[in-house]
Amino acid sequence: MKTNRQLNTRTTLGIISIIFLITYPPIMIGLARVGVIREANFYILQIGVQSLYLAVLSMSLAFLAGYGGMVSLGQIAIFGVGSYAFANLVAMNGHPAWVGIIAALILPSIVAFLFALISVRTEGIYFLMITLALAMLTFSFALQNRNLTRGFSGINDTQAPWFDPENLISSSTTFYYIALIIALAVFFLFSYTVKTTFGLALQGIRDNARRMRALGFNVTAHKIAAFTLAGFVAGIAGLLGVWYNGQMSPGAIDLTRNINILMIAVLGGLLYFEGSFVGAIFFVLVTTFASTFTNWLNALELPLKLGFNTLIGITFLLVALFLKEGIMGLFWGFLLKDEEEPSAT
Amino acid sequence: MQQFIIVTLNGLTQAALFFVVASGFSLIFGLMRVVNMAHGTLYAIGAYIGWSIWDTTGNWWIALTVAPLVAVVLGVLMQRFLLTRVQGDDLQEALVTIAVSIIVGDLLLQRYGGAIRQVQPPEIITGATTLLETESLRVIYPTFRLFTLFAAILIGFLLWYLLNRTKLGMVIRAGIDDRAMVDALGINIDRTFILVFGLGALLAGLGGFFGASALSLRPGDDGVYLLSSLIVVIVGGMGSLGGAALGAILVGLAGQYGLAYTPTYAILITFVIMVLVLAVRPQGILGRNITR
Numbered sequence: 001m002k003t004n005r006q007l008n009t010r011t012t013l014g015i016i017s018i019i020f021l022i023t024y025p026p027i028m029i030g031l032a033r034v035g036v037i038r039e040a041n042f043y044i045l046q047i048g049v050q051s052l053y054l055a056v057l058s059m060s061l062a063f064l065a066g067y068g069g070m071v072s073l074g075q076i077a078i079f080g081v082g083s084y085a086f087a088n089l090v091a092m093n094g095h096p097a098w099v100g101i102i103a104a105l106i107l108p109s110i111v112a113f114l115f116a117l118i119s120v121r122t123e124g125i126y127f128l129m130i131t132l133a134l135a136m137l138t139f140s141f142a143l144q145n146r147n148l149t150r151g152f153s154g155i156n157d158t159q160a161p162w163f164d165p166e167n168l169i170s171s172s173t174t175f176y177y178i179a180l181i182i183a184l185a186v187f188f189l190f191s192y193t194v195k196t197t198f199g200l201a202l203q204g205i206r207d208n209a210r211r212m213r214a215l216g217f218n219v220t221a222h223k224i225a226a227f228t229l230a231g232f233v234a235g236i237a238g239l240l241g242v243w244y245n246g247q248m249s250p251g252a253i254d255l256t257r258n259i260n261i262l263m264i265a266v267l268g269g270l271l272y273f274e275g276s277f278v279g280a281i282f283f284v285l286v287t288t289f290a291s292t293f294t295n296w297l298n299a300l301e302l303p304l305k306l307g308f309n310t311l312i313g314i315t316f317l318l319v320a321l322f323l324k325e326g327i328m329g330l331f332w333g334f335l336l337k338d339e340e341e342p343s344a345t
Numbered sequence: 346m347q348q349f350i351i352v353t354l355n356g357l358t359q360a361a362l363f364f365v366v367a368s369g370f371s372l373i374f375g376l377m378r379v380v381n382m383a384h385g386t387l388y389a390i391g392a393y394i395g396w397s398i399w400d401t402t403g404n405w406w407i408a409l410t411v412a413p414l415v416a417v418v419l420g421v422l423m424q425r426f427l428l429t430r431v432q433g434d435d436l437q438e439a440l441v442t443i444a445v446s447i448i449v450g451d452l453l454l455q456r457y458g459g460a461i462r463q464v465q466p467p468e469i470i471t472g473a474t475t476l477l478e479t480e481s482l483r484v485i486y487p488t489f490r491l492f493t494l495f496a497a498i499l500i501g502f503l504l505w506y507l508l509n510r511t512k513l514g515m516v517i518r519a520g521i522d523d524r525a526m527v528d529a530l531g532i533n534i535d536r537t538f539i540l541v542f543g544l545g546a547l548l549a550g551l552g553g554f555f556g557a558s559a560l561s562l563r564p565g566d567d568g569v570y571l572l573s574s575l576i577v578v579i580v581g582g583m584g585s586l587g588g589a590a591l592g593a594i595l596v597g598l599a600g601q602y603g604l605a606y607t608p609t610y611a612i613l614i615t616f617v618i619m620v621l622v623l624a625v626r627p628q629g630i631l632g633r634n635i636t637r
Contacts, residue, residue, distance in 0.1 A: 125435040136572040140612040255568045307455045313447030320440035
């Protein structure tokens with residue numbers, strides 16, 4: 001049960017956040033015009049769009065892990081199917097963009113359904129291992145199968161259909177708003193889903209699968225459905241990702257990227273979909289500006305040279321050790337100290 | 346025919362490495378239910394540190410002894426200071442080992458760069474051995490790869506002896522079946538955990554040094570051996586030594602046959618093996634149903 005004050009705090013903060021997200025591009029363009037920041041395009045595209053597509057992918061994992069108890073390390077592979085579907089059909093074989101978009105909406109769900117058939121009978125840590133193996137096999141397949149993916153070098157020129165190199169700001173802004181609409185839609189889709197009968201049953205399965213089975217619920221079917229839904233969302237993230245990167249190669253779905261997504265979701269808090277946004281923004285800011293920091297550190301001539309991944313790893317370790325519920329868990333816990341946990345439905 | 350024999354031998358060499366590395370992974374998982382995502386990193390430590398020692402001292406045997414011990418130290422430190430803090434929480438345990446693998450992997454990359462390296466074993470075990478010579482057929486194979494194969498068999502035998510004929514092995518096997526009961530019987534399970542983690546790290550480090558000597562050493566190897574360990578134990582069965590051997594042979598051979606005969610679809614063979622095993626025997630071919 002949610003108390004009124006809690007609902008009010010959450011709603012108010014939510015509205016403020018959405019207003020900020022909507023006004024972000026004009027603010028950046030304005031700041032660039034007065035000279036506070038150098039280039040608005042960088043902030044809209046590299047920071048804005050990148051955070052949004054990562055947040056979408058992270059939400060698909062948070063939904064499965066937080067509410068289905070399925071920590072899937074296979075989301076990056078399904079993301080990759082969405083990216084490759086568009087890249088292969090549109091950039092490699094010259095089909096119109098809408099064909100690629102439709103393929104990227106359908107194929108990832110099918111692959112997710114197949115992955116689910118393989119993996120949902122297992123639980124907990126086995127599930128994590130099997131989905132990780134599936135993701136790494138998909139990566140190896142993308143690397144090996146040159147006919148479909150052009151192997152290591154990948155497929156170039158996979159920009160969004162509205163991409164206009166003559167007018168970067170305007171195409172980035174369009175991209176930003178499309179990504180924002182998708183990200184918010186996914187946020188409300190998942191927030192709604194976990195409150196439906198289906199979502200409640202899923203949480204029941206997360207907490208005690210055996211009891212749910214005894215109550216007559218088809219546990220496997222629920223899990224497969226959840227996994228397929230999350231796969232659909234991961235595929236959309238793949239479409240945004242391939243547009244953002246402008247090319248697609250196996251490197252986009254390797255182990256490092258996979259772990260990055262897990263880190264974003266955990267950092268934000270697996271039980272909080274808004275956490276995926278916070279985690280993604282935090283991650284993008286750290287990766288963007290960490291090299292400045294490591295360059296500074298390495299200038300001190302320490303015995304070990306540090307890469308920015310070391311910083312990311314250390315952040316991750318601290319989160320894993322001390323911040324079990326993620327940033328949002330800490331934030332809501334602090335803000336709504338006296339209230340019941342928002343997730344304890 | 347000659348190609349087939351060579352490919353088979355390549356597959357078995359690869360299987361030998363997979364077995365050594367994956368048996369460590371499987372032991373750690375079997376006893377502690379920890380998915381050691383840093384297992385590939387321990388492999389890389391064995392390989393890179395081994396390369397450094399070999400490069401400075403010029404002595405392969407010193408490197409063989411010391412490099413795996415460095416992996417042991419890292420593994421034990423990780424278990425003692427990090428994993429004990431989050432014991433019992435699957436996800437957090439996986440996250441902690443992932444974080445360690447990111448940090449160590451990055452430090453290795455910064456230190457050694459992206460170059461492909463190789464360790465040259467001493468002369469007695471290098472060169473080529475003629476395995477078979479008839480009028481129509483001549484099979485010559487690198488001596489060191491044969492040595493690797495025998496080393497893996499020896500390691501497998503020693504592990505079997507440790508697990509089945511010693512007190513520690515008894516505790517480990519009992520712990521795999523029922524951890525709480527072993528604890529209740531007054532055995533210091535925490536100390537056993539550290540020993541097993543050290544043993545697993547030793548196997549990963551050994552595998553790394555052998556891999557760097559028999560094949561090569563390149564960035565990304567940590568991921569390759571993490572994946573192979575995962576698949577080997579999924580296919581063979583968690584916590585089972587025989588399962589690790591069987592899984593390693595299947596995955597090693599499938600990989601090499603695939604690369605030789607259908608290069609673009611090679612990985613799919615491994616994929617199909619994994620899916621078939623999961624469909625028919627979710628606990629792995631030689632795995633038992635383990636209760637938590």
